[in-house]
Amino acid sequence: MAFKDLRDFVARLEKEGELKTFKEEVDWNLEAGAITRRALETGLPAPFFEKVTGYPQGYRLTSSVLANVKRIAIAMDMNVETPMRELIEEYLRRQKKPIKPVTVKTGACKENILLGDKADLLKFPVPFIHDGDGGRYLGTWHLTVTKDLDSDWQNWGMYRHMLHDSHSFGVLAPSPKHLGIMADQKYGAKNIGMPVAVVIGTEPICTFCAATPLPYGVSEVDVAGGLRGQPVEMVKCETSDLMVPAHAEIVVEGEIMPGDSKDEGPFGEYTGYRSGAASPKPVIRVKAITHRNNPIFTFSCPGVPLDDSASVFSVNKSAQFLDELRSKGLPVTGAYLIVEGASHAIAVSVKNAYYGIAGEIAHVIWSARHGLLTPSVIVVEDDVDPCNLQQVFHALMTKCHPGRGINKIDHATAWPLIPWLSEYEREHRIGARVYYDCTWPVEWPLADRPVRQSFSECYSKEVQEKALAKWRAQGY
Numbered sequence: 001m002a003f004k005d006l007r008d009f010v011a012r013l014e015k016e017g018e019l020k021t022f023k024e025e026v027d028w029n030l031e032a033g034a035i036t037r038r039a040l041e042t043g044l045p046a047p048f049f050e051k052v053t054g055y056p057q058g059y060r061l062t063s064s065v066l067a068n069v070k071r072i073a074i075a076m077d078m079n080v081e082t083p084m085r086e087l088i089e090e091y092l093r094r095q096k097k098p099i100k101p102v103t104v105k106t107g108a109c110k111e112n113i114l115l116g117d118k119a120d121l122l123k124f125p126v127p128f129i130h131d132g133d134g135g136r137y138l139g140t141w142h143l144t145v146t147k148d149l150d151s152d153w154q155n156w157g158m159y160r161h162m163l164h165d166s167h168s169f170g171v172l173a174p175s176p177k178h179l180g181i182m183a184d185q186k187y188g189a190k191n192i193g194m195p196v197a198v199v200i201g202t203e204p205i206c207t208f209c210a211a212t213p214l215p216y217g218v219s220e221v222d223v224a225g226g227l228r229g230q231p232v233e234m235v236k237c238e239t240s241d242l243m244v245p246a247h248a249e250i251v252v253e254g255e256i257m258p259g260d261s262k263d264e265g266p267f268g269e270y271t272g273y274r275s276g277a278a279s280p281k282p283v284i285r286v287k288a289i290t291h292r293n294n295p296i297f298t299f300s301c302p303g304v305p306l307d308d309s310a311s312v313f314s315v316n317k318s319a320q321f322l323d324e325l326r327s328k329g330l331p332v333t334g335a336y337l338i339v340e341g342a343s344h345a346i347a348v349s350v351k352n353a354y355y356g357i358a359g360e361i362a363h364v365i366w367s368a369r370h371g372l373l374t375p376s377v378i379v380v381e382d383d384v385d386p387c388n389l390q391q392v393f394h395a396l397m398t399k400c401h402p403g404r405g406i407n408k409i410d411h412a413t414a415w416p417l418i419p420w421l422s423e424y425e426r427e428h429r430i431g432a433r434v435y436y437d438c439t440w441p442v443e444w445p446l447a448d449r450p451v452r453q454s455f456s457e458c459y460s461k462e463v464q465e466k467a468l469a470k471w472r473a474q475g476y
């Protein structure tokens with residue numbers, strides 16, 4: 001059963017021990033961020049803050065609601081013990097059966113309608129998340145809606161939004177992100193304002209889909225419907241034709257005018273580092289805010305893994321890459337964007353490796369949408385589970401020849417947030433890539449290849465059974 005709204009999901013997370021309610025007052029200024037970061041680094045539940053300093057009772061704050069695989073399985077209404085590989089495959093199956101949204105006349109997100117000057121962003125407990133951030137961040141766990149100028153396509157993306165003041169905020173969404181492309185190549189080219197809606201606090205799947213790299217022209221809301229197995233109910237914005245989920249906690253409506261920019265950043269990022277210095281980015285000017293009574297404001301506290309992006313991407317981006325590899329007919333059995341590697345590295349397992357397959361795989365990854373964010377590709381054979389970092393690292397250290405197994409590509413497009421780039425490379429988007437070939441050379445006869453020594457590989461089924469029975473008899 002799909003979740004109706006965020007409240008429904010939060011209640012379920014609490015029941016599963018994945019969310020903890022804080023009744024005592026917590027400060028939006030760094031304290032909520034620090035509590036979240038501690039939870040992420042030590043495996044504690046997602047915090048839910050009932051009373052925020054300086055805000056009326058009822059204006060609640062929560063974070064990291066999808067920051068581990070268990071929470072994603074719950075969001076997808078799957079068994080919490082579902083192994084990662086299965087979660088990725090199930091995600092892909094559902095993505096291929098999109099369900100269009102339905103329009104409803106009104107919804108909970110319209111319980112309060114604030115127009116013009118009354119639409120004050122500071123009415124909400126917008127958190128100052130990490131020491132060193134450029135400001136309070138309005139958008140770190142939300143979905144941002146924009147509409148294509150030449151079609152009916154409405155896009156959802158999750159792009160960070162730094163608060164400038166009570167009625168304006170910034171956005172980071174450079175090309176190839178869809179908002180950036182629309183703003184520059186569509187509205188910007190015609191010199192007209194682009195309507196934007198920032199939707200905070202939806203049931204889990206809508207927000208999850210906003211962070212999924214779907215192709216240009218594909219509406220994330222249709223995929224959200226498919227993943228939920230139920231259409232999303234949508235209402236129209238007050239000041240534009242943008243459509244937003246009716247059950248949302250808070251909807252901020254605004255507009256980007258071409259050429260309107262202001263310094264934004266830095267921000268503690270998913271890479272595990274503070275992103276570079278503040279730089280000019282488009283400004284969104286607020287026209288209206290609609291919200292539920294007693295709204296729940298959601299945020300993410302990115303940093304060293306784990307965080308929400310790592311866990312979300314390990315499912316939805318792994319699935320996109322796997323789909324792309326399969327569509328090319330490559331004998332791939334699994335793909336996994338390694339959470340510990342901040343989305344920079346993907347492990348891909350192959351059956352019947354042939355000469356050069358690792359390079360073919362790497363180039364498919366890099367040419368896929370958002371492949372530029374994943375400059376390291378590790379290709380392993382099918383005896384390794386790509387979702388098991390211990391096995392992948394073992395293969396990397398024992399099968400990848402430092403001379404012929406590590407293949408560098410010196411001239412490549414870069415994603416500017418990659419921490420190992422120099423300032424010059426970041427500015428000009430000049431990068432590099434590498435793939436690690438952890439397959440045995442094809443010319444080595446089968447009989448000469450090292451045989452892995454593990455329980456399932458160096459004992460017959462019969463001996464394994466006997467050993468297991470002896471352990472069982474000891475009570476294990």
Ligand SMILES: Cc1cc2nc3c(=O)[nH]c(=O)nc-3n(C[C@H](O)[C@H](O)[C@H](O)COP(=O)(O)O)c2cc1C
Nearest residue numbers: 156157158159160172173177178211212213300309
């Ligand atoms: C917590 C979180 C924060 C994100 N912040 C940004 C961001 O500030 N800028 C950005 O370009 N992408 C960001 N992303 C990634 C995008 O949401 C993702 O690439 C998505 O596919 C963009 O939508 P689009 O493909 O429709 O452009 C973030 C993802 C997550 C999970």
Ligand SMILES: [Mn+2]
Nearest residue numbers: 155156178214
């Ligand atoms: Mn998109």
